[in-house]
Amino acid sequence: MDPKIDSSAPISTGTTIIGVTYNGGVVLGADSRTSTGVYVANRASDKITQLTDNVYVCRSGSAADSQVVSDYVRYFLHQHTIQLGQPATVKVAANLIRLLSYSNKKMLQTGMIVGGWDKYEGGKIYGVPLGGTIIEQPFAIGGSGSSYLYGFFDQAWKEGMTKEEAEQLVVKAVSLAIARDGASGGVVRTVTINSEGVTKNFYPGDQLPLWYEELEPQNSLLDIQTEAVPMSI
Amino acid sequence: MENSGGFSFDLCKRNGWLVEKGIVKPPSFTKTGTTIVGLVFQDGVILGADTRATAGSIVCDKNCEKIHYMAPNIYCCGAGTAADTEAVTDMVSSQLQLHRYHTGRESRVITALTLLKKHLFGYQGYVSAALVLGGVDCTGPHLHTIYPHGSTDTLPFATMGSGSLAAMSVFESKYKEGLTRDEGIKIVTEAICAGIFNDLGSGSNVDVCVLTKGHKEYLRNNLMPNPRTYVSAKGYSFSKKTEVLMTKVTPLKERVEVIEAGDAMEE
Numbered sequence: 001m002d003p004k005i006d007s008s009a010p011i012s013t014g015t016t017i018i019g020v021t022y023n024g025g026v027v028l029g030a031d032s033r034t035s036t037g038v039y040v041a042n043r044a045s046d047k048i049t050q051l052t053d054n055v056y057v058c059r060s061g062s063a064a065d066s067q068v069v070s071d072y073v074r075y076f077l078h079q080h081t082i083q084l085g086q087p088a089t090v091k092v093a094a095n096l097i098r099l100l101s102y103s104n105k106k107m108l109q110t111g112m113i114v115g116g117w118d119k120y121e122g123g124k125i126y127g128v129p130l131g132g133t134i135i136e137q138p139f140a141i142g143g144s145g146s147s148y149l150y151g152f153f154d155q156a157w158k159e160g161m162t163k164e165e166a167e168q169l170v171v172k173a174v175s176l177a178i179a180r181d182g183a184s185g186g187v188v189r190t191v192t193i194n195s196e197g198v199t200k201n202f203y204p205g206d207q208l209p210l211w212y213e214e215l216e217p218q219n220s221l222l223d224i225q226t227e228a229v230p231m232s233i
Numbered sequence: 234m235e236n237s238g239g240f241s242f243d244l245c246k247r248n249g250w251l252v253e254k255g256i257v258k259p260p261s262f263t264k265t266g267t268t269i270v271g272l273v274f275q276d277g278v279i280l281g282a283d284t285r286a287t288a289g290s291i292v293c294d295k296n297c298e299k300i301h302y303m304a305p306n307i308y309c310c311g312a313g314t315a316a317d318t319e320a321v322t323d324m325v326s327s328q329l330q331l332h333r334y335h336t337g338r339e340s341r342v343i344t345a346l347t348l349l350k351k352h353l354f355g356y357q358g359y360v361s362a363a364l365v366l367g368g369v370d371c372t373g374p375h376l377h378t379i380y381p382h383g384s385t386d387t388l389p390f391a392t393m394g395s396g397s398l399a400a401m402s403v404f405e406s407k408y409k410e411g412l413t414r415d416e417g418i419k420i421v422t423e424a425i426c427a428g429i430f431n432d433l434g435s436g437s438n439v440d441v442c443v444l445t446k447g448h449k450e451y452l453r454n455n456l457m458p459n460p461r462t463y464v465s466a467k468g469y470s471f472s473k474k475t476e477v478l479m480t481k482v483t484p485l486k487e488r489v490e491v492i493e494a495g496d497a498m499e500e
Contacts, residue, residue, distance in 0.1 A: 010358065011384045034386070039398065041378075042386045063384035064354055107357075 010062055011036050012109075014183025015047060016145025016174050017058035019113040020157065021138050022166035025123040025194025026115040029170035030058050031145065031178055032186035043186045052077050054198070055093040055116030056191050060143035061130070066110040069100050090116040094126035094134055102132025113140045117193045145177030145184040152176060167192060167201070175208040266434015268396025269299060269310035270424045271365040271376045272408060273389045274417035277445035278367035278374045281421035282310045283396065283429050284454070285436035292436065296454070300442045304329045304340040306449065307368030308442045309349075312394030313361040313381060321362050325349055337492050342368040342375035346385060354383025363393045369444050396428025396435040403427045414443060422456050429458065 011034060018029040034042040047059050049070045055077070059066035073096045077088045094114040101108055114126045127140040139157050141149050156169055167190055174188045188203040206217040251257045269282045282299035285292055301309045301322035307329075311318025325348045329340045346366055353360055364379040378391045390408045392400040403424040412420070418441055428435040439456040442449065 010382045011380045036380075041380075042388065045386060062382065064350075064380065064382040067350075067384055068354055 010109075011041055011064065012062055014181075015060040015143030016149070016177035016181060016184040017047060017060050017113050017142045018146075018149075018170050018173055019058060019115040019125040019127075019137075019140045020161075020166050020170055021123050021125050022161040022163055025117050025163065025192060026125055027163070027166045027170045028056055028058050028113065028115045028191045028193070029174050030189050031174055031184040032189060033184055034063060035183060040185070045186075046189060048189055048191045050074070051093050051114075052081060052088055052116075054087050054118060054193060055090050055114065056193065056198075057093070057097065058113040058115070058142065059110065060112065061110035062108070065108045066112065069097060069108065069110060069112070072100060073097050087118060089118040089120055090114060090124040090126065091118075091121065094124075094128060097128045098132055098134040100132075101128055101130075105130075105132045111142050113142050115191075115193065117195060119195075123194060141173070143184070145174075145181035148177050148180045149173050163192060163194070171203055172209065175203075176211060178205075178208070179211045179214060266396075266432070267299060267312035267394030268392070268400050268425050268428025268432060268435040269312050269365050269394050270392045270397075270400045270404070270421055270428075271310065271367045271390070272404065272412070272417060272421060273374050273376050274412040274414060276374075276414070277369050277443065278376050279414075279417045279421045280308055280310050280365060280367045280442040280444070281425045282440045283425050283435040284438045284440060285429075285434070286315055287434060295437050298440065298453070300440050300451070302326055303345050303366070304333070304368070306370060306444065306447075307340060307342055307345050307366070308444060308449070308451075309345070309367070310365040310393070312363040317360045317362045318364070321349065321352055321360060322364075325352070334489065339370060340368075341370040341372065342366065342377070343372075346375075346377050346379065349379050350383045350385050353379060353381060358382040365391050365393050367442075367444060369446050374444070392424065394428070394435070396425075396432035399427040399431040400424035414445075418443065418452075418455070426456070426458060 014033065014035050016031045020027045028048050030047040032044050033040055034045045049057050049059060051057055051070065051074050057070055059070060073093065076096050077093055080088050080092065093116065097112055097114060101110065111129045114128060117123045125137050125140050127135045127137055127142065139153055141153060152173060170190055171188050178184045187205050188208060190201040192199040210216065252259050266285065266287045267283060271278060271280045280300055284296045284299065286294035286297040299311055301311055303309045303322060303326045309322050311322060325345060328348055329345060332344065333340055349364060349366065353362060358381045361381045363381055366377045366379060368375055376388055376391055378386045378388060378393055390404045392404060403420065407420050421441055422439050425439045429437065437459055438454045441452040441455040
């Protein structure tokens, strides 16, 4: 076996995750690559996880850690919703994630972006990075691919965008990060949350915009093989 | 020493030095260099595994079983340290059995998944079991992969172990939605063969397990691509030591009965 491929390495979501607020709600976005070292363990994973009807979270870092944190928070929010008799707010969800991330900071390698809509504060995005702090932001980016996006967001994010503008911004940003970041790839998934509910979207890799020096998608060798006429010698 | 109390890590430093100089070798576990796979087909799930167990570069079992029983409707392929995959699947399968006695209902795949991932996450990757979990329950067919650190994935087709790259190349080129049973078994067998022939850690035979609604089919040694080529014409004989004078089999009576019918939650 190739010594460079260490299958016992922790599974990490070398990732691009994004949360953006717009006029009336939020758009969350993520790529779909999960890797173990240099091997892609899952090329179509869903890193935007549901916490409640109106709150979702983008996960990055160790897959195991982020799954456990979001499982616990989903469970706590479910209890909280029953006790309160109404949907939990985005702030409560983000604060629960912060609580777990901070009190177990030595055990956890995970950064998250919480996004959702509630009747008190509307669409809100909270970043909960590695150490377990919490930051309310108009837009948040995370994961290994985010380093390619800071400048882009400083330039392209505008106050009071429409839903369509925000979603196109997210898809454009994730596809830019996929093009430059080796640990991000696959498809782009988005989740849009507003007063009307939740819309999930999926953009296959061959339908994303092409960037500098990128080539048009080709039919795979396998498709060409099956279509081609038998070769004669 | 400048240590201001507490623990002393002097021996860690010494051990590191000994390993670095090559004076001692660090201890290692028995791993099952393995190819295990699973896929979802038309009406259920098919699991597959090779049958080689290794200790370093020695093949210590040429025909071991890597598809473990979890529940009548759920099976689980294991890769990694042999002892860990065996122990973790046995433990969870007994928890599932007790849960079935308690609820009187068929086990669900998600229950097995949660029990396995909780155990593995708790041990922070030190229980080195990489699993492919498959089964059919009241909510349909399910296939999951579980990594030693406790992360899980839900997939239509999955591979694990040192032969996973070889096996995945077969799945990526041949898998499609709505395969029939026979097509599914063929692709699973082919994927395991890719591991057997192209990965040093995998070898010997192909085991397959087909799970459908209310039915399971364990095809032990479904394909034997590496048969023995020479068997001594004289055969083997053992000297007579202890004689069997009498054989009597007394079947044990079932003491606990699971009542399948009826809704246990309602009074």
